[in-house]
Amino acid sequence: xxxxxxxxxxxxxxxxxxxxxxxxxxxxxxxxxxxxxxxxxxxxxxxxxxxxxxxxxxxxxxxxxxxxxxxxxxxxxxxxxxxxxxxxxxxxxxxxxxxxxxxxxxxxxxxxxxxxxxxxxxxxxxxxxxxxxxxxxxxxxxxxxxxxxxxxxxxxxxxxxxxxxxxxxxxxxxxxxxxxxxxxxxxxxxxxxxxxxxxxxxx
Amino acid sequence: xxxxxxxxxxxxxxxxxxxxxxxxxxxxxxxxxxxxxxxxxxxxxxxxxxxxxxxxxxxxxxxxxxxxxxxxxxxxxxxxxxxxxxxxxxxxxxxxxxxxxxxxxxxxxxxxxxxxxxxxxxxxxxxxxxxxxxxxxxxxxxxxxxxxxxxxxxxxxxxxxxxxxxxxxxxxxxxxxxxxxxxxxxxxxxxxxxxxxxxxxxx
DNA sequence: ACCTGAACACCGTTCAAGT
DNA sequence: ACCTGAACACCGTTCAAGT
Numbered sequence: 001x002x003x004x005x006x007x008x009x010x011x012x013x014x015x016x017x018x019x020x021x022x023x024x025x026x027x028x029x030x031x032x033x034x035x036x037x038x039x040x041x042x043x044x045x046x047x048x049x050x051x052x053x054x055x056x057x058x059x060x061x062x063x064x065x066x067x068x069x070x071x072x073x074x075x076x077x078x079x080x081x082x083x084x085x086x087x088x089x090x091x092x093x094x095x096x097x098x099x100x101x102x103x104x105x106x107x108x109x110x111x112x113x114x115x116x117x118x119x120x121x122x123x124x125x126x127x128x129x130x131x132x133x134x135x136x137x138x139x140x141x142x143x144x145x146x147x148x149x150x151x152x153x154x155x156x157x158x159x160x161x162x163x164x165x166x167x168x169x170x171x172x173x174x175x176x177x178x179x180x181x182x183x184x185x186x187x188x189x190x191x192x193x194x195x196x197x198x199x200x201x202x203x
Numbered sequence: 204x205x206x207x208x209x210x211x212x213x214x215x216x217x218x219x220x221x222x223x224x225x226x227x228x229x230x231x232x233x234x235x236x237x238x239x240x241x242x243x244x245x246x247x248x249x250x251x252x253x254x255x256x257x258x259x260x261x262x263x264x265x266x267x268x269x270x271x272x273x274x275x276x277x278x279x280x281x282x283x284x285x286x287x288x289x290x291x292x293x294x295x296x297x298x299x300x301x302x303x304x305x306x307x308x309x310x311x312x313x314x315x316x317x318x319x320x321x322x323x324x325x326x327x328x329x330x331x332x333x334x335x336x337x338x339x340x341x342x343x344x345x346x347x348x349x350x351x352x353x354x355x356x357x358x359x360x361x362x363x364x365x366x367x368x369x370x371x372x373x374x375x376x377x378x379x380x381x382x383x384x385x386x387x388x389x390x391x392x393x394x395x396x397x398x399x400x401x402x403x404x405x406x
Numbered sequence: 407a408c409c410t411g412a413a414c415a416c417c418g419t420t421c422a423a424g425t
Numbered sequence: 426a427c428c429t430g431a432a433c434a435c436c437g438t439t440c441a442a443g444t
């Protein structure tokens with residue numbers, strides 16, 4: 001059976017889960033697919049293009065099922081949580097997605113959906129775009145660190161050589177906290193700002 | 204003259220500016236320093252450790268000059284802007300810093316300073332840590348994309364193949380907007396949330 | 407203490423040639 | 426159309442040996 005573009009993406013994600021982003025090489029992927037490394041280049045211009053397609057597949061989970069109806073802020077929060085979960089579903093998923101840019105179909109669809117949630121609520125179109133990008137930066141940053149922490153078991157020891165001051169203990173407590181709760185907290189700070197702006201525009 | 208740890212970091216940053224993160228190799232850095240690649244390993248355990256030291260030097264700019272006195276939110280905003288500027292001062296600076304973790308001295312000092320700004324304002328210590336990390340995710344995410352955009356001149360063409368709908372034009376307008384203005388807007392959304400939380404705790 | 411020389415075990419990418 | 430074989434130009438890291 002001949003290889004299709006989608007098979008390469010599927011194989012890439014399987015290899016990603018098995019070896020992580022740093023272990024994802026064209027040679028290993030070729031072996032996994034029963035092909036020499038060079039053969040992949042018939043399907044993808046280069047490794048970056050393949051990673052872009054993988055990223056779009058990961059992000060595709062977000063728009064796979066329709067967003068539940070409800071208040072705009074609940075819908076936006078739901079989207080943010082879905083993105084986080086989609087990224088967490090694959091090893092180094094956040095790093096893969098962070099390294100690619102907006103032009104793939106699922107990513108574009110997701111961005112548009114988020115913008116529409118805001119404009120439907122009365123938010124001006126241009127500022128809605130700014131809000132969506134800003135939120136995405138937060139989600140990516142948070143999840144990248146979550147996965148970095150998950151990868152290295154020795155994260156609890158980070159800063160073990162630091163003096164035991166109240167401040168240092170507070171910093172260490174951050175990385176020991178429940179990631180989901182911490183994610184939600186930061187997301188809500190952000191949404192508070194959006195709510196205020198919306199109240200100004202449409203009182 | 205013999206090489207010191209600090210010289211390797213300085214040379215690393217010079218090479219980073221010249222070649223970007225992907226062009227920063229141990230061999231090229233060795234050549235730049237008048238040393239074989241292997242020689243660097245006497246000063247740093249591996250490349251990751253070197254990048255960590257470079258990241259801390261970049262971030263060191265933030266605490267180099269004392270924070271002006273004033274309201275807590277103005278001080279926090281000033282720190283965020285300083286971090287952004289420090290990252291922008293070196294090619295791929297944001298990616299370098301995002302790839303390292305909290306334990307280097309300047310990074311720790313900066314984090315502590317930010318936490319103290321919040322606790323001095325009456326914010327509880329543990330939540331202050333959450334806020335500082337969340338803000339850092341936003342700053343890093345924003346600046347990574349800013350620098351990716353700066354690197355590839357063809358960013359304006361991204362999505363040129365997309366249908367010319369109102370939504371797509373809005374998305375494209377985001378990347379064409381003034382980055383500093385966009386950065387400030389997102390930061391303020393975030394600070395609005397913090398202000399609200401502070402008003403709850405200490406009315 | 408600080409670095410060289412040389413090797414080890416890899417990379418991404420290209421491209422004539424095969425089927 | 427789809428892939429092989431083989432090469433090109435690199436990597437990070439290690440380590441005996443030199444000074």
